[in-house]
Amino acid sequence: MASSLMSIPDHLKAEIFVRLPEPEDLARTSATCVTFRTLLADASFRRRLRLLHAPPLLGVLDRDGFQPALPPHPSAPAARALAQAADFSFSFLPSHRRWTVQDVRDGRVLLADDPEPQVYTELVVCDPLHRRYIVLPQVPYAVPTPMEYPDPVVHRRHLFIASPAPGDNGAAAAMEEVERAFIVVLIAHCQTGLAAFVFSSRTGQWRAAAPKGWSDLFTSKGESTLITSIHPKFVGRHYAYGCFYLESTIDNKFLVFDTRRMEFSILDVPREVSNMFGLAIVEAGEDRLGMFDIHTERITGKHGVRYYIRGNKGESSSQWKMEKTISLHYDYQYYIQASTERYLLLRKFGPLQVINSSPEMLKVEYVSMDIKTMQLETVCGISFGFSLASARIYTSFPPSLLSAPTL
Template sequence: MLATVAIPDDIVELILLRLDSLVSLVHAATTCKQWRRVVADAVFRRRYRSLHGPPMAAGTYHNGERFERPHFVPSPSATIDGRHFSLDFLPDDTYCIWTVRDCRGSLLLLDRLQLQPGNGGGYSNLVICEPLARRYEIIPPLSTFANCVQLGAFILVDGDDNAEEGCDGMSNFRVLCVVHGHYKTRAGMFTSGSSYWREETFYSLWASIVGLTARSIYLYMNEGRVISMDLRTSEFSNFLLPSIIEGWDEDDRIRHRMTITAGRDNKERIVVVHFGCKVKVYARLDGGSCGAEWALEKTIEISEAMGGVHRHNRDWDLIQTASLSLHRAGSVLIQQEQGGSSRAKCFRLDVETREMELLPDHHDMKVEVPLSPTLRACIDHDDGDGDALCILVSSLYI
């Protein structure tokens, strides 16, 4: 009998990189332990993603009516059974209002407002879940004070802004939440496996989120003060908005007129909608750290960026990014009211190329086909269960 000669891992990797179907790749991973090990390797996944693009979106979650759970709508290009993404495994929702707050990779973050019949009160919890694995975790509230307003809640990932590489399912996640009430703003970080928030408190009459990038979140604290939080180190810093900025004032609409983003060079940009028809971009000068060291970088006429498409005589507003999955370096989200019963159209404006892209409803949250968690599960089950898991997940898409 001829001896079996093992194919070196680097040759197997070159072969598997040529597969252009996610389903084929999952099937290949069920062939043997060696192939599973190659496909599940982080370096391989980065190379595969760079060659074939991001994972396919399985579909989107839409928030329902008052007491309805969010429902899943499969993507037309994804041949999957939407029932596998149902949220019927979550806790009893009697007198509950569920709202999707964020989606990252295969994880979904929801706000669960439990109403108390009779007195009109209630309390809120964040719930993070992985629909395909039918697992969830209830996160304790960041603040137990009444009348606190949740400014935002986000799923964070480790490493670069790459959802597939940083998100390891329910075993490894971080949640950022910002609330304001009683003249206090609390920013807290919750980590999987923990039972408490690491939080920081700031005193301010009011606060608003005015920017979210892959590295930082920005909070406007009134009187021109902006506090930024490094999402990787949880360290805080602050600066004053430069006096040269035009087109905004101290009122409750500042979040619709100004946002802070990061360019492709990872440097901060302050973007302001001026008179509802043009965008001004301010960049921090090299070595600058205070408000006086910013300069106007460019002015963009929105009508010119539109190229004559969807022109209306209505003002434009900025939209604060509600999820890191929506963030793109060098870009901001803007919308223009349509009037009547029509919903506002959302666009992504690239402030570097001056190009605009019409987006689907930015309130809908896309969930990705969870390739990497599945393959990691396969490796963890060398007794044969891993093959069964891979085959089961593959069957969802074919």
């Protein structure tokens, strides 16, 4: 069979290999011979592979470390290989720092040394698989600001990492450079408004976005007065089409930061949407936004994940429409934990009748949902005591498919 495959032209081999259903099949193919490995390592092949196959959900990174997907989850073999090969204790980083995970995307982890409540003294982007890292330059907090925005005190910060949105790198950029590129976004939350700073791995520098006052974001006088007086809090972290979304804890709104335009805005959601158990923003395809919430029927007590799409064909782009509801097990409580472009992560508690009577019998699990198929899969069981805001989805290709270090 190997002899027959070798006689096939390379472009036809690529057509065969890119259609292999599982990542581990590609890993075995890559290990077969130098010719196959060279073909699979080619940048154009990797680009086609990423377009056709979403990176598998390999596990969850929470305050207890990396939690690999366990059988019968389809990513369990690849997750086990990653757990064995990568260093999620980050022992390869400078030991004089205490690092905390801020965000995870595309197999990269953003960490911060945070000894002071208001200032990050050092930021690092690392590749735990290849044990490599980049120390980012200091964030330029002291940038010129308009007179109407004089407050330099940072009350809260939000840190994100992402690949640049399509089009940010230029059509002539080499594929290798595009795959290595990443951005880091820091949103500084002050009493009078917001500021944002964006680091690009291509330039090695930070850029400051124009600051935005609360009165500019919340046009209603009552809203802006309320926001300013109680120091608004934003939670969650979602990324879609080059924009980061933070959920407001005051009302049904998202704070949006567009990394391409370097601008802030507010996204409203329907009044019937419940944020009691979390919200998530995802890519619905065709440049449309998708949104998930968890809804419980008052009469029956049944609950499910509701899926909304904004800007359906033939409708205003500002309108949300509920597409479907995915039923959840009636005897368990679910919370939306995190999301990526392809997956929704839920935390599952139960059975409900034992929460007060027999807490030692309580099961706590991470459950994933494929946004394309709406299929639910148990990722792994976890301990009970961790914060709902501490877990992040880890997606990547299996170790043997990764090219030379991505940073």
